[in-house]
Amino acid sequence: MGRRNKRGRAVHGILLLDKPGGMSSNRALQRVKRLFDASRAGHTGSLDPLATGLLPICLGEATKVSAFLLEADKRYRFTARFGETTDSGDADGELLATSPVEAVDSDRIETALEGLRGEILQLPPMHSALKHAGRPLYEYARRGIDIERSPRATVIHRLDLLAFDGRDAQFEVHCAKGTYVRTLAEDLGAALGCGAHVTALRRTGAGPFADDALITLEELESEAAGEPGGAQQLDRHLLPIDSALQAWPRVDLGPDLAGFIRQGQAVQVPRAPTAGLVRLYGRDDGFLGMGRIASDGRVAPKRLMNL
Structure with a gap:
């Protein structure tokens, strides 16, 4: 063998x-x-x-x-349970406290959601992979150590209530990268005065x-x-x-220009975009990789494929 x-x-x-x-x-x-x-x-x-x-x-x-x-932006569907908080912000954590939820209804949830849309600040959870002194925060959390963290800016493009049964609510969210859905649920529970944690989470979209x-x-x-x-x-x-870059403008190159790009040289391409990142294609070679528009308007290689 x-x-x-x-x-x-x-x-x-x-x-x-x-x-x-x-x-x-x-x-x-x-x-x-x-x-x-x-x-x-x-x-x-x-x-x-x-x-x-x-x-x-x-x-x-x-x-x-x-x-x-x-x-890239991400999209999720999640379920939050009101009236219960956990140390991790989700159902995998230890229950910390319970609160009555009789006063919570769909109208109050909708009102609270207004404060969680658009540009917001989130405090990264201790049960996360964010690193402190070279170690992920969850390692400190498992040892009972709380690390001081600074709020981070993110953007919630859309946050919709789908259903509410008096205790559990389902939501859809479209958010910028780095958003913590568990923190969204916790902040929503805090705004309603009863606490909350995530019981189910499914990613439904990432970029394209x-x-x-x-x-x-x-x-x-x-x-x-x-x-x-x-x-x-x-x-x-x-x-x-x-397929990961379909939103980027496409630039097609003839054999000579593709050769220069492969050698790491910037090239002048008629009717190319004037700024930003682009997808590069060779007439005979297909997808070449990622490029960028240089300050002088030329197309420069950024990250090329080696297929």
Whole structure:
């Protein structure tokens, strides 16, 4: 039997994984990487273990676009339980206090939501991956240590109440990167005077991607085990690398200009955008990578693919 290549396959693309509840994003990433036998893999923003839903996983050269997806807006659907607060802000934490909720109704919730829309400040939770002195805050929280934190600005583009049964309420939120949904629920509970925590959380969108065509780990494992070709059979589930950048202007380059770009040189392109980031394509080579418009109007390479 031949020795297995420890470095894995050179496979490139983006997988839209439906992350299961109870699993960390990194564990889900490692399982996908093993299933595809990929040499490189990375995700585009952690989901809490409690959370489910859209986790874009970038394989191979697609890891070069992961940073841009990290900066993208996110969309979630979540359930908040009023009258109970936990030390983590979600159902995985220890119950800290209970309060009556009889005075809470849909009208009061709608009024409180007004203060949580638009540009707001959030205090990062102790149970988060935000680092202090090189260590994530959740490590301090597990040891009972509270670290002083400063509020951070974020933007809530949309926050809608979907349903309320007198105790649990369902919401949809469209927010800027770095928003803590658990903190949204806690702040809403504080505004209503009864406390709240998240009992269910699902990411439904990240940048250009939505949760209407996700695949589960179980489906991937079943396909890898049941079909000839193993890992290679899974490649059909991968989206093209440039699918993450569809909102960016496209710049097409002839062979000569594409060659200069590949050498790291900026080029003059007729009718190119006047500013910002762009997608670069070669007439014969397809997607080349990400570019930027330099101050003199030329198109310069920013991050190129090596396919």
